[in-house]
Amino acid sequence: MSDRCFACHNSATTREHVPPLCLFPETKDTEGGRNLRQNLITVPACADHNLAKSTDDEYFRWVVSTNLTANCVGTWQAHTKVARAHGRRPALGQAILEGAKDVTVVDSRTGSEYPTAETPLDSARVTRVLDLVALGIYRHHFDESWSGTVRVHPDFIVDIGPEWTTDVDVKRxxxxxxxDRLFAPETKRGDNPDVFWYQVHESRMPDQCLMRLAFYSGCTATALFSRSG
Ligand SMILES: [Zn+2]
Structure with missing residues (x-):
């Protein structure tokens, strides 16, 4: 079992960082020179599930590190590593910022207003990374690969489509x-919680498992594992 890829169950040829290594700042990119790469989680992976997603990883890092809900570690990462990456490959930054518009976000819970930029989001890429992170963490936590389906629902992305109404926001x-209530009693795991932590809620039903993933503290997502059909 240990030499099978966490995502596709083919033979593993390498080990992949979960979540992607690029999310964890190097010491030189942290305020006060902190080590935020302690005991990083790795899982067995095939070549396809290691190298193939490297550009998705950078895109995902951009999405979470520049998100309003990210903590200062994420913001710092956005100002150092992400800024350098875009300097090297301006096309990536341009592709991301094309169509960006200035907006004011109102936090419905506190009423606070934040000026920010709304950017078109490639949600398929974000979903691809989140699915792999969820599967990788499952493999790491339970020491076995998940063979059912997984759906990850990010809290940090608001899709403001033409059909957007306040109702959607309230439901969210x-x-x-x-x-928050469901996971409140569960332990937060991971040795670099300012970058990433996760919680596991084992359902009473054997065919289900819930996980909460958090990037830069504020960017949370809920993963639902189910074995249906
Ligand atoms: Zn694979």
């Missing part, structure tokens, strides 16, 4: 608060 907050 209700789900977010339900997840």
């Amino acid at each position: 907050i209700v789900l977010f608060e339900a997840a």
Whole structure:
């Protein structure tokens, strides 16, 4: 079992960092020279599930490190590593910022207003990374690969489509608060919690498992593992 890829169950040829290594700042990119790469989690992976997603990783890092809910470690990472990466490959930054517009976000819970930029989001890429992180963490936590389906619901992305109404936002907050309550008693795991932590909620049903993933403290997502059909 240990030499099978965490994502596709083919033979593993390498080990992959979960979440991606690029999320964890190097010491030179931290305020006060902190070591935020302690006991990083790795899982067995095939070549396809290691190298193939490297550009998705950078995109994902951009999404979470520049997100409003990210903590100062994430913001710092955005100002150092992410800024350098875009300097080297301006096309990536341009692709991301194309179509960005200035907006004011109102936190429905506190009423606080934040000026920010709304950028078009490639949610398929974000979903691909989140799915792999969830599967990798499952492999790490339970020491076995998940063979059912997984769906990850990020709290840190708001899809403001033409059909967007306040109702959608209210529903999102209700789900977010339900997840908060459900996971409240569960241990937060991971040795670099300012960058990433996760919680596991083992369902009474053997075919289900829930996980909460958090990037830069504030960017949380809920993963639902189910074995249906
Ligand atoms: Zn694989």
